[in-house]
Structures are given as C-alpha cells and as structure tokens.
Amino acid sequence: xxxxxxSVAASLSAVAAQLPTQNVQPAAxxxxxxxxxxxxxxxxxxxSFGLRxxxxxxxxxxxxxxxxxxxxxxxxALKERGLTVTEDDLLDLRRxx
Numbered sequence: 001x002x003x004x005x006x007s008v009a010a011s012l013s014a015v016a017a018q019l020p021t022q023n024v025q026p027a028a029x030x031x032x033x034x035x036x037x038x039x040x041x042x043x044x045x046x047x048s049f050g051l052r053x054x055x056x057x058x059x060x061x062x063x064x065x066x067x068x069x070x071x072x073x074x075x076x077a078l079k080e081r082g083l084t085v086t087e088d089d090l091l092d093l094r095r096x097x
Contacts, residue, residue, distance in 0.1 A: 051059065063073035072090045079085035 059070055059073070063070045066073060068076070068090075069092055072092070075083075075085050075089055
C-alpha cells in the first residue's frame with residue numbers, strides 16, 4: 001500500500017523548535033589544554049567549504065574592517081568557540097613582495 005504524502009502539510013521547524021535538543025543553551029567552551037608540540041611542528045592541511053557569493057564578499061569586508069586576513073578572521077571566530085589557536089596560526093602567511 002502506497003501512501004500519498006503530497007496532501008500532508010506540516011511545518012517541521014515548528015515541531016523541531018519544541019524539541020529539547022533545539023533549545024539547549026550552549027555550554028561554556030572548555031578551556032584549551034596546553035599543546036604538547038608547537039603548532040609550527042604540525043603539518044598544515046588544506047580545508048575548504050562553499051559559501052554563497054554574497055557571504056564571501058561579506059566575509060572579505062568584515063576581515064578587511066578588522067585589518068585581518070580572512071583566514072585569521074575565521075580562525076579567530078573558531079578560537080572564540082573553543083578551537084585551540086595559537087598566535088602563530090593567526091600570522092599572515094602571504095608573501096610580502
């Protein structure tokens with residue numbers, strides 16, 4: 001027996017908003033522990049993700065307003081959320097010509 005779900009109209013966001021997992025207050029970020037090896041000893045790997053064009057422009061503007069590279073701006077935001085980030089990680093890696 002096949003069910004016809006086209007006639008069902010439901011707002012899942014209203015249901016999800018009532019679930020306890022949707023309303024949990026963020027816990028205080030744990031304090032990062034000391035890193036055994038300096039960050040420079042660890043290899044750097046590429047990581048990328050997609051953004052809408054308007055988000056990319058806004059990120060570039062926000063970073064420029066903060067006088068930071070986009071990389072440093074993103075790492076700073078992640079550091080506020082608990083990611084271990086050293087001052088060396090925030091250095092501008094672009095070559096000065």
